Amino acid sequence: MKMKLCVILIVSTFLPVNSVFVYKFTELVGCSDSVDEPILLYSLDRNEIVFEDYKANNQVSRLPPFADPVHFENLYDYAISKRDNCIQTIENVTATIGNQTENKVPPDCSIYPKHDVVPGEKNNFICFVTNFYPPHIKLRWMRNGVFVTEGVYISQFSINSDGTFNIFSTLTTTPDKGDRFSCMVEHQALDSPHSITWDESMEPPRLTPSVTPTVVFAVGILGLATGIFFVIKGTCFR
Numbered sequence: 142m143k144m145k146l147c148v149i150l151i152v153s154t155f156l157p158v159n160s161v162f163v164y165k166f167t168e169l170v171g172c173s174d175s176v177d178e179p180i181l182l183y184s185l186d187r188n189e190i191v192f193e194d195y196k197a198n199n200q201v202s203r204l205p206p207f208a209d210p211v212h213f214e215n216l217y218d219y220a221i222s223k224r225d226n227c228i229q230t231i232e233n234v235t236a237t238i239g240n241q242t243e244n245k246v247p248p249d250c251s252i253y254p255k256h257d258v259v260p261g262e263k264n265n266f267i268c269f270v271t272n273f274y275p276p277h278i279k280l281r282w283m284r285n286g287v288f289v290t291e292g293v294y295i296s297q298f299s300i301n302s303d304g305t306f307n308i309f310s311t312l313t314t315t316p317d318k319g320d321r322f323s324c325m326v327e328h329q330a331l332d333s334p335h336s337i338t339w340d341e342s343m344e345p346p347r348l349t350p351s352v353t354p355t356v357v358f359a360v361g362i363l364g365l366a367t368g369i370f371f372v373i374k375g376t377c378f379r
């Protein structure tokens with residue numbers, strides 16, 4: 142399938158007063174003439190703040206629960222105008238220079254559980270897919286070779302400085318002993334769907350108990366030494 146895609150990036154950087162922190166605020170607008178999935182999202186550094194859900198006519202905050210929520214006024218109307226403008230840009234560019242073949246970059250994929258897997262205990266499996274272009278991609282989950290949709294979450298895109306994209310998906314489920322979880326990735330730069338699988342053999346070896354007390358002891362000694370240093374410093378160098 143041939144797909145033309147237009148991505149417009151408006152990147153601005155600002156420096157807060159009296160601070161050494163520099164944040165990069167990004168507005169990402171994307172559209173395609175072959176896939177009806179426009180994108181409008183805002184991010185601060187590489188953390189997504191909010192995206193527009195075009196189908197639900199709703200802006201979706203992506204901040205963690207402890208952060209103050211942000212709300213953009215009239216974002217839907219703005220998003221629609223950006224989408225139309227983006228589609229018009231594709232038409233204009235195509236009319237001028239014809240259909241261009243795009244550089245396609247296949248994704249790097251990894252899969253891992255959020256917590257150590259204990260059969261019968263709820264967990265999240267994460268499928269992390271990075272550095273691909275164009276952004277259109279399909280992710281699906283399988284449990285023991287059977288597709289599952291329940292408990293699946295798919296993130297929005299994040300963009301890298303080289304113009305490639307990242308995305309991740311999570312599957313929230315309670316694994317049983319011997320379960321295999323696979324993430325299947327379909328992308329134009331891959332000849333066929335690519336599937337990566339997690340099973341018990343991928344669990345990292347656990348720390349043997351004999352190691353832990355030594356580490357705790359060493360940290361304790363270091364803490365004691367630091368304490369003594371500050372006591373001496375406080376007493377002698379006033």
Ligand SMILES: *[C@@H]1O[C@H](CO)[C@@H](O)[C@H](O)[C@H]1NC(C)=O
Pocket residue numbers: 226227229230233
């Ligand atoms: C596309 O081309 C039309 C006609 O030349 C022009 O009016 C319009 O502004 C262009 N739109 C974009 C988004 O470049």
Ligand SMILES: *[C@@H]1O[C@H](CO)[C@@H](O)[C@H](O)[C@H]1NC(C)=O
Pocket residue numbers: 143235236239240
């Ligand atoms: C570009 O490709 C589309 C189909 O994807 C075709 O309809 C159109 O005529 C092509 N335009 C040019 C200028 O080659």
